[in-house]
Amino acid sequence: MKRKPGIWKGRTTMEKIAILGAGNGGHAVAADLGRQGYETSIYSRSAATLEALTARGGVAYTGCFGEGFSPIKTITPNIEEAIDGARIIIITVPTIALTWYAHLLAPYLNESHTVMLNPGHTGGGLHFVQTLREAGNAKEVRTCETITLTYGCRIRGPALVWIPLAMTNLRLAAFPGKHLDALFPTIHTLFPNVVPGTNVLETGLTDLNAMEHPPGMLLNAAWIEHTKGNFRFYFDGVSPAVARVIQGMDDERMRILRALNERAGLDMRVMSFIEYFYEAGLTSRAALESGDMYQALQESEPNKPIQAPDSLDHRYVNEDVGFGLVPMVEIGRWVGIECPTTEALVRLACVMMKRDYWHEGLTLAKMGVDQVPVERVGEFLWEGHL
Amino acid sequence: MKRKPGIWKGRTTMEKIAILGAGNGGHAVAADLGRQGYETSIYSRSAATLEALTARGGVAYTGCFGEGFSPIKTITPNIEEAIDGARIIIITVPTIALTWYAHLLAPYLNESHTVMLNPGHTGGGLHFVQTLREAGNAKEVRTCETITLTYGCRIRGPALVWIPLAMTNLRLAAFPGKHLDALFPTIHTLFPNVVPGTNVLETGLTDLNAMEHPPGMLLNAAWIEHTKGNFRFYFDGVSPAVARVIQGMDDERMRILRALNERAGLDMRVMSFIEYFYEAGLTSRAALESGDMYQALQESEPNKPIQAPDSLDHRYVNEDVGFGLVPMVEIGRWVGIECPTTEALVRLACVMMKRDYWHEGLTLAKMGVDQVPVERVGEFLWEGHL
Structure with a gap:
């Protein structure tokens, strides 16, 4: 080959x-x-x-x-x-x-x-x-x-x-x-x-890392800080309750995609985390068929052995919150979709890390779309400008 | 005696x-x-x-x-x-x-x-x-x-x-x-x-349990679910990052008290978590003097040996969110104080437990104060009615 x-x-x-x-x-x-x-x-x-x-x-x-x-x-x-x-x-x-x-x-x-x-x-x-x-x-x-x-x-x-x-x-x-x-x-x-x-x-709104990493980090904060990450991040660190938060964020992400499609006449695929995860070779067919987030993450053989980071001061928070969750919430705002679960994680990250991810992360202005009416986003994405 | x-x-x-x-x-x-x-x-x-x-x-x-x-x-x-x-x-x-x-x-x-x-x-x-x-x-x-x-x-x-x-x-x-x-x-x-x-x-807004328990539970979700609570809840489970969330909530709580005092002409004591915690005999003099939340919780001898609950389905979430954090956010709204950190925890609890704590918890209406203008709250609390 x-x-x-x-x-x-x-x-x-x-x-x-x-x-x-x-x-x-x-x-x-x-x-x-x-x-x-x-x-x-x-x-x-x-x-x-x-x-x-x-x-x-x-x-x-x-x-x-x-x-x-x-x-x-x-x-x-x-x-x-x-x-x-x-x-x-x-x-x-x-x-x-x-x-x-x-x-x-x-x-x-x-x-x-x-x-x-x-x-x-x-x-x-x-x-x-x-x-x-x-x-x-x-x-x-x-x-x-x-x-x-x-x-x-x-x-x-x-x-x-x-x-x-x-x-x-x-x-x-x-x-x-x-x-x-x-x-x-x-x-x-x-x-x-x-x-x-x-x-x-469409690609930007399929950010699996942003869905997995911040909940896995923030919702196990003391476990990471106490053990210096001595547990399997994706396997032990994603319990049923953590998986429900990932599901909650994924629901919000899909709502944004649907609203963009509707309001801008786009035809982006609205696929779930589990569907992408399966397509990427990261989980089992059985998990795909179950539609169950916890099962999908438990049955990720490539992810299973990976250890947790030894500190919260890591790209799983600093990058995935500011450059994953913040633009997601911003795009949601742009199309009128509230993202309370995603926002909650951003807020906690700000408090825990004493950083303002809302400010340092990707806003609509930094993405150059704050002046783009949602209805014309398709034209903007195709031409590169309005 | x-x-x-x-x-x-x-x-x-x-x-x-x-x-x-x-x-x-x-x-x-x-x-x-x-x-x-x-x-x-x-x-x-x-x-x-x-x-x-x-x-x-x-x-x-x-x-x-x-x-x-x-x-x-x-x-x-x-x-x-x-x-x-x-x-x-x-x-x-x-x-x-x-x-x-x-x-x-x-x-x-x-x-x-x-x-x-x-x-x-x-x-x-x-x-x-x-x-x-x-x-x-x-x-x-x-x-x-x-x-x-x-x-x-x-x-x-x-x-x-x-x-x-x-x-x-x-x-x-x-x-x-x-x-x-x-x-x-x-x-x-x-x-x-x-x-x-x-x-x-004044007493209601000094809810130390509501400050400690939900962060300790929700921010260690997989640790609790994975180990069935096999760690010391207040000692191992409150790491520096978790303590910063507790501090963030405590700042919001104190802002509410100050706003109530100002707007209603009340004279409630605005004491910090650490001050109450010390007064209650739950932490050291050194922690009080440091003003450091992490130190205050680490140096709580009575709390130190207490193990974590074996499940998230526990009064530390179900009671302390719905009957601790929800009324706090509601009272905040009443007096015009936003509580983003406290709200973030309520939201996560809802998603993690698949319960609507906003609905089942204590609203202003359930407390009988939704029709009470903030300016007249002192009179209401004294007389029992307006």
Whole structure:
């Protein structure tokens, strides 16, 4: 199944692919694309993060792709060097860092670039483009995004990444949406696990991490703080009562999607958490058929062994509340759907972490849609502006 | 320190004291009053609950009053028999049961009775009187209440109660408030640990249980469900993040008190959780001086050994949310104070327990104050009506 470069339909020359961010996701993308024979560059704003990669000249991997080593042609903390000659730029950073990356890239991006946010989380792509524009970039940059990282993966040693699974049926949406048809074949060649999504709100509003992580963290706060996370996060940490909160949030999420479809004449799929979870290869057929949230989470074999974080000060709260739940509540407000359960978790997170996630998270203004009437959202998502 | 009956100032004959409810609190009150030489009756709506007491003719006790046995003259599931000849009636039941008791007592109570709710929780006394009125009782029954039970206590065997501590400086308020001066000496003779409170809102808005229990339960949901409560509830279960939620709720509670004082010209004490907690003998002087919620809860020696409940379906949620947090939020709304942290916990409790605590809990209407303008609340609390 090894793919050779240069076989993309309509292309005859190989293109360099730039990977920005050298955390778990950046390591995994470099490993996978290298494994497939692509030429890659990798950038990190922290030179220290790159040391091990530089020392080995690439990244080793284990997991669902077997064992191997992928060379990386350019390993650099210099953004110009990283993106030089690359028309495909894959950003694999926490969404909390996207503002910073948009400012970094604003001077360089233009209509020739395709930027993939891997992942974009909820509203991350809209926020990224809005920040580019605020930073003075008036070009129509083609962006696309998935809701979650294309792999389950963890760095396991110096320049060594473990990739236990590739997500399946992961929706990819573009902004402006009109570019999806042109983009999709390219991205699908790189990531055969993506399927086309309707628009970035459809993908953004399927944020499974935001549904799972904050309840698992906040509703087990003292357990995490007392034991430093010494329990299985998704298995022990999601009891029937916690699963009911996740279900409550999921009901609100689906109400928002339905209201958007109705008010804006859109045709986004309204799928439940359990349906997505099953589609992504994360739970059993029996759980899907039961429709029971607790069963779906208990029967997630890939998630089962994962330990809880050792502190609440973790991206499961800081990212998934501010860049998952806050934009969900904001979009809900926009379409007139109340989200009391989701709001309750945001509020508790603010009090527990002494942070104002309402302010630091993704508001409608940061996503660039506060002036967009809900009725015209379809046009906005397609054209990239009104 | 044993007190003899018949020594109350202005009284020359001994009066029978009726105790309604035969749970932890009923056992402890019967033990303590019996120990002091008073004649008591005890009522339970469940005959089975009374069997052990009947078999022994009273209740044995251990703890802060030493070891002993208190005879109980009348042990009965018949309310007429229980209150016959008693002018002092002490109700020691969960506030969730007060509606039922108000209906039970409505045909019998009149101006000659003093009813003590031990405890009344938040708004329980107002609710009790409002229910009496709705049940057709137009008499001016004298009621009084404490916010929490006058003892720490647990039934430890058949007709055996363990009373590790008597609360200290527990405020007692009357409704109508004008009767406090007349009531107080009598109640103080029975319970030397009470001090006079300003009114039932002052006592009602010092609900330490409502501040501690729901966060401890809901923010450790899976820990409780996974281990069946196998951790120390107040000690392990209140981590720094959980303490910050308690602090957030306490700030809201104090804002309500201040707003009531300002808008209604009242003079209720605005004391913090930590100050009450220290006054009640539940934490250290160092914690009081630090003003730190986490320290105050960690340094509560009486609470430290107490294990968590084995299930979320417990009065720490069902009573403390519906009859502690809901009336707090309602009173907040009444005076224009938002309580987002407290509301967040109520919302989560509703989702987790699949119950509508907003509906089943104490609303302004159930407390009989929904038609009372905030500016006239002082007059209402004093007179018992407008």
